[in-house]
Amino acid sequence: MSNKPDISSLLEPLLHRLAPACLSENFVIEEFGRRFSSLGWSLRSVNLALSSDEHAALIAAGILNPEALDVSGIARIHLLIQALQLLPTGEHAAFIDACFRSGDNLEREALLRALMLLPLPERFISTTLDACRVAVQTTFEAIACENAYPATYFGTDAFCAMVLKALHLGVSVRRICGLAARCDSNLKRMAAAFGSELTAAGKTTTPDISYILDLEETTT
Amino acid sequence: MMIDPHIHMTSRTTDDYEAMQAAGIRAVVEPAFWAGQSRNHVGSFEDYFLMLLGWEKFRASQFGIRHFCTLGINPKEANRADLVDGVFALLRRYLSKAGVVAVGEIGYDEMTSAEEKIFGDQLLLAREFGLPALVHLPHRDKVRGTVRTIALVREVGIPDEQVLIDHNTEETLPLVLETGCWAGHSIYPNTKMDEKRMVDLVKRHGAERIMINSAADWGISDPLKVPKTAAAMRDAGIAPQQIHAIVWENPIAFFAQSGRIDAAMLEQPLQIDQREAWEGNSVLRGQAARIET
Numbered sequence: 001m002s003n004k005p006d007i008s009s010l011l012e013p014l015l016h017r018l019a020p021a022c023l024s025e026n027f028v029i030e031e032f033g034r035r036f037s038s039l040g041w042s043l044r045s046v047n048l049a050l051s052s053d054e055h056a057a058l059i060a061a062g063i064l065n066p067e068a069l070d071v072s073g074i075a076r077i078h079l080l081i082q083a084l085q086l087l088p089t090g091e092h093a094a095f096i097d098a099c100f101r102s103g104d105n106l107e108r109e110a111l112l113r114a115l116m117l118l119p120l121p122e123r124f125i126s127t128t129l130d131a132c133r134v135a136v137q138t139t140f141e142a143i144a145c146e147n148a149y150p151a152t153y154f155g156t157d158a159f160c161a162m163v164l165k166a167l168h169l170g171v172s173v174r175r176i177c178g179l180a181a182r183c184d185s186n187l188k189r190m191a192a193a194f195g196s197e198l199t200a201a202g203k204t205t206t207p208d209i210s211y212i213l214d215l216e217e218t219t220t
Numbered sequence: 221m222m223i224d225p226h227i228h229m230t231s232r233t234t235d236d237y238e239a240m241q242a243a244g245i246r247a248v249v250e251p252a253f254w255a256g257q258s259r260n261h262v263g264s265f266e267d268y269f270l271m272l273l274g275w276e277k278f279r280a281s282q283f284g285i286r287h288f289c290t291l292g293i294n295p296k297e298a299n300r301a302d303l304v305d306g307v308f309a310l311l312r313r314y315l316s317k318a319g320v321v322a323v324g325e326i327g328y329d330e331m332t333s334a335e336e337k338i339f340g341d342q343l344l345l346a347r348e349f350g351l352p353a354l355v356h357l358p359h360r361d362k363v364r365g366t367v368r369t370i371a372l373v374r375e376v377g378i379p380d381e382q383v384l385i386d387h388n389t390e391e392t393l394p395l396v397l398e399t400g401c402w403a404g405h406s407i408y409p410n411t412k413m414d415e416k417r418m419v420d421l422v423k424r425h426g427a428e429r430i431m432i433n434s435a436a437d438w439g440i441s442d443p444l445k446v447p448k449t450a451a452a453m454r455d456a457g458i459a460p461q462q463i464h465a466i467v468w469e470n471p472i473a474f475f476a477q478s479g480r481i482d483a484a485m486l487e488q489p490l491q492i493d494q495r496e497a498w499e500g501n502s503v504l505r506g507q508a509a510r511i512e513t
Contacts, residue, residue: 101258130300134258161360164360167360168360190361193361197363200389201390
C-alpha cells in the first residue's frame, strides 16, 4: 500500500481547477451512491482540458488512458479513493462489487480504471472477471485496455480469455498492457484457432492474430 | 411448416411473430439465456422463467405460433457463485412444467472451472428429469469448446441422442456428427453462420441430425432466418425431403424426447383469438382482433 503514488495530491488540484464544486470537505460515506451517480450530470458541461504535465502525471499515477475519462470520470476516481479511506478494510471488496453492479456504463468504466490506484487491488478480482463478461465494448475496454490490472492480477486462463474476447470484438490487442509478457503457448493456440475459424468461414483474418503469433512465447 | 428451435422471443416484437407465422413458422423453442447484462438476484431468474412459461407462451399463441422453452443457467452466469445454487434450486421446481422441452441453454463460455461444474450438474439434471439438453458452444475457442463439451457429455453419461449442440461452424460440425448428438446452427446476419455457408454444409454433410435456428435476440438478428435459409437450400437444389427434415422433423424428433411435444400436436393449426387475455392483458392496442378458428 505504501508504494502507491499519492493520487489524491494529483487529483484534488486538478478537480479544484476543473470542477471545484465536486470537492466536498464534509464527504460522508452515506452520500457516496448519490454523489457517484450525479457527477455525470452535474459535470456534463465541464470540458477536460489537461495540461501536458497533468496528462503525464495521470499516466505516471496509473491512469494510463486519461483520454478515456471525462471530468466526471476523474471525479469518480477521486470519490472512490475517498470512500475506501472511510470504509473499514474488510468492506472494500463488497463495496467495489456493489458499486460495479449498480453502476451505469460510465460509472463502471471510471471504477475499472481506478482499480490500480486503490489499496490491495487483488481483492477486486471477482468484480474484474465479471467486468470482462459485459457486452458493452467501452466497459470491456476499461478493464482490458490501457489498464495494468489484468496483466498484474489475472490468472493465465482469465487473461487469455480476455485477449481472445478483444480479438473477437476487434479491439486492438496492442492496447492490452503486459500482453507480450503474458503471451504463452495457450494464447497462441487460441489466436491460431480463431484465425483458422475465420478462414474456414471464408472470412479474412485480422493483423492482431499475426501480432500475437509473432510474440515471443513466455512460460508460466 | 417450420420450427425455429432456438429464438429469444421475449426480446422481439409482435411484428416478428406475425412475419414468422406468415413465413410458415408454426412453433418456436425459446431457451433461457443471458439478459445482455448480468442479473444480480435469484428472483430475477424466477420471474424470467415464469415469463417464458406464461406471458410469452400466450403472446406467441395470439399469432398462431406454439411456444416452448428450455430452462437452465446460461454459461456466462454460471460464473456467478452467489447465484448458481439458488437458480439450480429453481430449476428443480420449474423443469417439470409442461412448456419445458429441454434443459438449456447450458455449456461453456470461457471454459472456467465454475462453468464446467454447472454445465455437468445441469446435464445430470436433464438426465434426472428425463429431458434432453440444449448445449451452447462457446463463441471463442470453439473447437476446443466442442471437444470439451463432447467429453463432458460422455463423462456425465447422458445419451448422445438427448443432446443438441448448437452454434456449429464448418470446424465443429464434423466433430459433433462423429457422435450421436444433434447439431444446431444459428444463422446470423453477420456472425456465427450464414445461409450460403449453411447450404454448403448441408451439401457436404446431409440432413441427418442437422437443425437450423435464428437465435434471434435483442441484438442485430433476424427471426426469419429459418425460412430464409430453407429458401436458400431450395434455390441451391437441396432435396425438399432434406429441407423438411432440417426445419421440421429433426427439431420435433429431438424435443419430443421430453414427452411434451410431438408432430401430431404441431401439425394441428393453432386457433387464433386475439380477444383472449393473459392475466387481464391483451396483445391488442386498439386494433380489430384477429380470429382464426
